[in-house]
Amino acid sequence: MQQVNAAEIWDLVYRSTRQAGFATAVCETLADATTEAELYGKPTVGLEHLFYYFQAVTNRLITPTPQVQLTSVTDVMSLVDADHGPMQYAYRQGEDALIQAAQAHGLALLMIKNAFAGGELGYYARRLAKHGLVSLAFANSPAVMSVGGSYDRLLGTNPLSYGVPLADGRAIIIDQASSSTARVNFQKYATRREAIPESWALNRHGQPTTDAQAALAGTLLPFGGYKGGNIAMLVEFMAMLSGGDSSYEAAPYYAGERRQGIGATIVAIDANKLPGYRHRIDSLLDQFRRDHGSKIRLTELEVNNRRVEVRQSLWSQLQHYAQKGEVPEA
Numbered sequence: 001m002q003q004v005n006a007a008e009i010w011d012l013v014y015r016s017t018r019q020a021g022f023a024t025a026v027c028e029t030l031a032d033a034t035t036e037a038e039l040y041g042k043p044t045v046g047l048e049h050l051f052y053y054f055q056a057v058t059n060r061l062i063t064p065t066p067q068v069q070l071t072s073v074t075d076v077m078s079l080v081d082a083d084h085g086p087m088q089y090a091y092r093q094g095e096d097a098l099i100q101a102a103q104a105h106g107l108a109l110l111m112i113k114n115a116f117a118g119g120e121l122g123y124y125a126r127r128l129a130k131h132g133l134v135s136l137a138f139a140n141s142p143a144v145m146s147v148g149g150s151y152d153r154l155l156g157t158n159p160l161s162y163g164v165p166l167a168d169g170r171a172i173i174i175d176q177a178s179s180s181t182a183r184v185n186f187q188k189y190a191t192r193r194e195a196i197p198e199s200w201a202l203n204r205h206g207q208p209t210t211d212a213q214a215a216l217a218g219t220l221l222p223f224g225g226y227k228g229g230n231i232a233m234l235v236e237f238m239a240m241l242s243g244g245d246s247s248y249e250a251a252p253y254y255a256g257e258r259r260q261g262i263g264a265t266i267v268a269i270d271a272n273k274l275p276g277y278r279h280r281i282d283s284l285l286d287q288f289r290r291d292h293g294s295k296i297r298l299t300e301l302e303v304n305n306r307r308v309e310v311r312q313s314l315w316s317q318l319q320h321y322a323q324k325g326e327v328p329e330a
Contacts, residue, residue, distance in 0.1 A: 001309040009035045009047070009308075012315075015322040016050060020057045023065040026089045033088040037120040038310070039303050042175070044182055045120040047314055051327065052117065053086070055254035062086070062116045062259065068093045076101050076108045079242060084259040087115035087139065091124060091266070099131050102268035110268070113244035114261040117141070117253060118159065122175035124266055125163030129171040130301055134271050135163045138238035139264035142250040145179050145220040147229040151206025153219045156247040156262075157182065158235035165271075166285070166298065167278045173299040178232035179220045186215045199225075239263040 013031040022030065030053070037046035056062035066085025070093055073079050078097045082090035094110045101108035118139035128135040141156030148154075161175040180200045189196050189212035198208050201215035209215055222228030240246055244263025251258040271277045288294035320328045 002312050002315060003307045004310050004315070005307050006035050006039060006304045009038055009310075012318055012322060013047070013050065016318050017053065019322050019325045020054050021064040022053075022057075022086075026064065026066065026086060029089045029092050030086060033119050033123050036123050036126070038308050039306050040120070040122060040126075040173075040299070042120045042122065043310075044184055047310060047318060049117075049119070050318065052253045054321065054327065056116065056260075059254055060259075061251065061254060061256070066090070070094050070097060072097070073111075076105050078108070078110050080110065080112045082112055082115035082261075084114050084116055084261060087112055087118045087262070087264060088123065090115050091264075095127065098266065098268050099128070099133065102133055102270045103131075106273045107267070107269050109241075110266045111242035112264040112266075113242035115244065115264065116260045116262075118262065118264055120175060121159045121161035122163075122173050125161045125173050125175065126171065126299070126301055128266075128268050129163040129165040129173065132165050132270070132272055133163075134165070134269040135161075136267040137161045137264065138235045138266075140236050140239040140244075140247045140250065140262050142252050142260070142262075143247045144183050145222060145232065146202055146206075147222060147232055148226075151202060151219070154248055155232050155236055156250065157220065158232045158239075158247065160231070160235050164281060165278070167282050169302075170298045170300055172285075172296070178222055178228055178235055180223045180228070181220070183216075183220060186212045190216065238265045241265050 010031045013034045014027050017027040017030050034046055057064055063084040066083035068083055068090050069081040071079045078094050080090045080094040090112050098108050098110040121137045124137045125135050138160050140158050143153040145155045157177040157179040159177045164172040195210040196212050198210050201218055201220055203209040203214040203218040222232050240263055242263040245261045250262050251260045317328055
C-alpha cells in the first residue's frame with residue numbers, strides 16, 4: 001500500500017481518462033468524483049472502477065465526448081440526456097438548474113437518462129449539502145440481483161443516497177446499495193476459497209448458496225430479505241422517471257454490443273425555507289450522542305487535506321495506462 005493525497009489522485013485520474021479519449025471537461029468531472037470516492041472510503045467506485053470506463057471506451061460502449069442535453073420539464077423538474085456518457089458529467093450539466101429551482105421553489109428534481117454508471121452516489125448528496133440542500137438520489141444499474149423470490153437477475157444493486165446538511169458545516173451523508181453485498185466481494189471470497197453468508201446469494205438454480213463461485217454464476221439477494229427488495233424496487237421506479245433503461249434492460253458495463261443507458265433521479269429540498277429545521281436536526285443528533293451513546297457518523301464536506309492508502313499495484317497500473325493507454329497484466 002502507498003499513501004497518496006487528493007491532488008495526486010486527481011492528477012492520475014485526469015491523465016488516465018484523457019489517455020482513454022474522454023473530453024477535457026468529462027475528465028475533470030471524473031477526476032473530481034473519483035478523488036472524492038477514495039477520500040470518503042468508497043474504493044470500489046474509486047480508482048479501481050476506472051477500468052470499467054477504459055474497457056467501455058475500447059468496446060465503444062460509452063461516449064467519451066458526450067453531447068449532453070438539458071431540458072426543462074416544468075419549473076421544478078429538469079431532464080438530462082447523458083448521451084451514454086458518464087452519469088457524473090451529466091449531473092454536473094444539470095446541477096445549476098437543480099439548485100436554482102430548489103432555492104426558488106423549495107423542492108426540485110433532476111432526472112438523468114442514457115447514462116453510463118452512477119459511480120458513488122454520495123458524491124451528489126455532498127455537492128448539494130454544500131449548498132445547504134437536503135437531497136435524495138436514486139440510480140439503477142445492470143441486473144445482478146433477485147427480487148420477490150425470483151431465481152433470475154432482475155434488478156441492479158440499485159444504490160440510494162441522502163444528504164442532510166448541518167449548521168456546523170458537516171452533513172449526514174448516507175450512500176448504500178440495496179443488495180446484501182457488492183458483487184465484487186464474491187470474487188474476493190472465491191479467490192480465498194472461503195464460504196459466503198447464506199443470505200447473500202442464490203446459485204444459478206435459484207437456491208441459496210455459500211459457494212462464492214456458484215454465487216458469481218447466480219444472483220445477489222437484497223439486504224434484509226423482502227424489505228430490502230422493496231427498497232430496491234423504489235430505487236428502480238424513481239430512477240426510471242427519467243425514461244432511462246430499467247435494470248432488467250440495461251446493458252453490462254463493458255461487454256456486449258449495446259451501450260448502457262441507465263437512469264437516476266436526484267431530489268433537492270431547500271430546508272432554509274423551513275425556519276428552525278437545521279437547529280432541530282442538530283439538537284436531535286446532539287441528544288442522541290450525549291444521552292444515548294449514539295455514534296451516528298457525521299461527514300466533513302471539505303477533506304482535500306486527507307491522505308489515503310491505495311494498493312501499489314493499482315496505482316502502478318493506472319500510471320502505466322496514463323502513459324501508454326494500455327492496462328498492464330497483473
